[in-house]
Each structure stands twice: as structure tokens, then as C-alpha cells.
Amino acid sequence: MRSVRAVSLGDNTVYLLELDGTRVLIDPGPDFEGARDLLTESLRGTSPDVVIATHGHLDHAGLGAWWQEQGLPVALHPLDWPFATGEAPSEAEFAALKQLALASGAPPDVAASAAAAIESRRAWSVAARTAQRHPPAGRDRRWPTGLLYRPFLPRLALDDVDVGGLELLHLPGHTPGNAVVWVPSEGWLFSGDQLLPGITPTPALQGHHGHGPASDWRFRSFPAFLGALRSLQALQPTRCFPGHGEPFGDVVAVIEANLEQAEQRLNRAVGALRDAAGSSLYELAERLYPRAVRRRFWQILATVQGLIDVLEFRGLVAYEDGRWRLTQAASTSFS
Ligand SMILES: [Zn+2]
Missing domain, CATH: 1.10.10 (Arc Repressor Mutant, subunit A)
Incomplete structure (x- = not known):
């Protein structure tokens, strides 16, 4: 028997996928106040056999430490382990971002407020790892409270996960270790942040966490992200279960629309450069x-x-x- 149960946790959606007797939870979930109870209740006494994190961002993998304390292994691609262990984003990465703002040619007042924004993001990231209590909800109210991200060492790499009928595809782009879960027999795609209803996400400026050239800290996320979309297009999924929002069909059309929009933006950029x-x-x-x-x-x-x-x-x-x-x-x- 194959079934999927969606559990919404504030702005995020996690899924309990049952595949011929094996239960897989896709994304540990965000750690806001009450999230653990909500998750336990929604799973109605069934416990997953394994928890897979699509990537290391806190709204997807924030409850990783908690799941492992319950005795359940969490799988995450090793390139994203630095998020889980709390090593990323590093001080050096924040400093490099500040430098990027300064070197971008922005006017001094804009560069200064950009540097201040990086400082507050740094403070927020440290607080998420170290605070004892949940911080207050952000202005956007995406979750009932702010999020914590207690550091943990994932017990499994993606390659260690062996569940019949399920494939874990490493598709870097959104993050270096980003992955999607693919159930070929059903055409089901669990897309994390790679494919979302209604928006085309742009990956953030980010580091490669020591897995790229030492001379250059930055991971070229957008070219990789577009490559990932093309890989998904080739799979021809029939149903997508995204990490935010509701599951949707017409998946290939959504992928094509995302790729098309990217090409339009690229053409506009070429046009703007031609004029200058x-x-x-x-x-x-x-x-x-x-x-x-x-x-x-x-x-x-x-x-x-x-x-x-x-x-x-x-x-x-x-x-x-x-x-x-x-x-x-x-x-x-x-x-
Ligand atoms: Zn993300």
C-alpha cells in the first residue's frame, strides 16, 4: 500500500509517506513552540521508520535533533550537514557577504544598511542555535513563534537510506546538499524548496561550505538550481508534494513555467547590459x-x-x- 499524509506546521508542510510497510517522514519540520505536539498528534501514534531532510535549512530540518533524541535517524546529504551541526553559515560567510555588498557598487548608505541587515541575520542565526526558548514570531507570522535550530549530527547520509520504491536524488541548487524524494512507480515528487506552488524561488547567496575552490567562498546556486529543474522535468512527475503549501498536479507545466520565467529574466539582463x-x-x-x-x-x-x-x-x-x-x-x- 502507498499513501501520503500531509501535516502542515505553520508555513511548512511535512509528509508521512507509507511505502509497503515502511514509513518515511519527509522533512523533520520546523521547531516552533508547539510543533512537536502538533506533529505527534498528526501522526496519530504511528512513528516513522526514518526521517529524511530535503535540505539543511532550519524551517525544514529544525526538528532534526528532536527526532534523533526519539531514536529515529535523520538522513541529510553531507553537503548540508554544516547547517545541521551549526557550522554554517559561518562567521567567514557572513563577512564575505558583507564584502560582496561593498564590492557590488551600491551607494554607501545602501551598502551600510545591507551590512547592518547581515549583522542582524547573523545574530538571528546564532540565537536560533543557542536560545533556550522560542523567539517571538516574526512580522510575517509564518509560524506561531520564531524558530529554533538545535545543532545535531545527522545519523544518515542520503546514500544510507534504503527504502524499496523510493529514490533520493541529490539536486544541488537551493542549497549545496539539496535533495528531492522520488517515488517512480507513482510519479510522486517530494520537492522540498526546489519546486513550490505559485512562486519561483531564487536561491540565496551562499557559501559552498568548503566543498568548492578555496579561492572562492561562493556556491553558484542559480545555475545549479536551473539544472535541477531540468532534471525534474525529465522525470515527468505527476504529483508534487512541496515543502510549503499544498500538493499539486500538472507538475511538468509548473517546471516549464519556472524555466521559462528564468529565461525571460536572463534575456532582460542581457538587454540591460547591452544598453550599458x-x-x-x-x-x-x-x-x-x-x-x-x-x-x-x-x-x-x-x-x-x-x-x-x-x-x-x-x-x-x-x-x-x-x-x-x-x-x-x-x-x-x-x-
Ligand atoms: Zn530552504
Whole structure:
């Protein structure tokens, strides 16, 4: 017998998947006040055999420590273990982000408030790992209280999980160790944050946590994220169970819409670069998102850096003296 039970935990949705007698919980869940009771009640006395975290972010894996204390192993791709153990994001990563804001060409007041925002994010991340009590709910009220993330060492890597009829696919992008759960016989995809209803998520600016070149701290998340979408497209899933919101059908159409939207953004970026004699990251952000860049600096910068990363991979832009310019290849391929 194959069944899925969705449990909503504030803004997140976790799933109890039953596959021929084996129960798999997909995502440990976020650790807000009351989440454990809610989860225990919703599972109605059934206990999963294994807990799989799609990735290491706190709203998905925050209850990992608790599950392991209940005697249940949590599986997470080793590239995301630094999130679970509390090593990531590191002080060095926060410092590198600040540096990125300064080097982006942003005006001094914008760079200063961006640096302040990084400081408060750092404080928040430390508090989530170390606070004894749940912090108050954020302004967006996505969860009843703020979230904790008690550090833990996952007992399993994804490769250690052996459940008949289930495949764990490592699809880096949203994070370096991001994974989805795939049930080929049913066409079911448990997508974590890779595929969500209604929005096209842009991966944040993030480090590769020591698994990339030592000379460059940054993980090129958006090119990888688009590659992951193409891998999912090839699977032709029939139903998607996302980490936020409700399950949905028409999965291939949603994937195609996401890819299409990315191509449109990439074309707009090429257009904006064609009009200018080279552009700093911030200037490009201002040209593409004039109203939002000051208000949502980090989100916009992550989006624009992501676009640049893809264009650089395709050989269409090059960086010189603090500015991005179209290459010869771009002027011939887009003329
Ligand atoms: Zn996430």
C-alpha cells in the first residue's frame, strides 16, 4: 500500500509517506513552540521508520535533533550537514557577504544598511542555535513563534537510506546538499524548496561550505538550481508534494513555467547590459528592479547575481574592473 499524509506546521508542510510497510517522514519540520505536539498528534501514534531532510535549512530540518533524541535517524546529504551541526553559515560567510555588498557598487548608505541587515541575520542565526526558548514570531507570522535550530549530527547520509520504491536524488541548487524524494512507480515528487506552488524561488547567496575552490567562498546556486529543474522535468512527475503549501498536479507545466520565467529574466539582463557600457552588480540590479533594490537589497542582489552566474557559465558575460560586460559571443548570439 502507498499513501501520503500531509501535516502542515505553520508555513511548512511535512509528509508521512507509507511505502509497503515502511514509513518515511519527509522533512523533520520546523521547531516552533508547539510543533512537536502538533506533529505527534498528526501522526496519530504511528512513528516513522526514518526521517529524511530535503535540505539543511532550519524551517525544514529544525526538528532534526528532536527526532534523533526519539531514536529515529535523520538522513541529510553531507553537503548540508554544516547547517545541521551549526557550522554554517559561518562567521567567514557572513563577512564575505558583507564584502560582496561593498564590492557590488551600491551607494554607501545602501551598502551600510545591507551590512547592518547581515549583522542582524547573523545574530538571528546564532540565537536560533543557542536560545533556550522560542523567539517571538516574526512580522510575517509564518509560524506561531520564531524558530529554533538545535545543532545535531545527522545519523544518515542520503546514500544510507534504503527504502524499496523510493529514490533520493541529490539536486544541488537551493542549497549545496539539496535533495528531492522520488517515488517512480507513482510519479510522486517530494520537492522540498526546489519546486513550490505559485512562486519561483531564487536561491540565496551562499557559501559552498568548503566543498568548492578555496579561492572562492561562493556556491553558484542559480545555475545549479536551473539544472535541477531540468532534471525534474525529465522525470515527468505527476504529483508534487512541496515543502510549503499544498500538493499539486500538472507538475511538468509548473517546471516549464519556472524555466521559462528564468529565461525571460536572463534575456532582460542581457538587454540591460547591452544598453550599458558594462555595469556593476548594483547598477544592473537598479536597472532590472528599480523599485525594489533598496527595500529588498539582499533578495534582489541574490537574484541578479544568480542571473549573472548563469550568463557567465554560458560565456555571455565577463567581469573586468568591477563591471560586467557582454562578451563577443553574446553580441553575435543575441544580435
Ligand atoms: Zn530552504
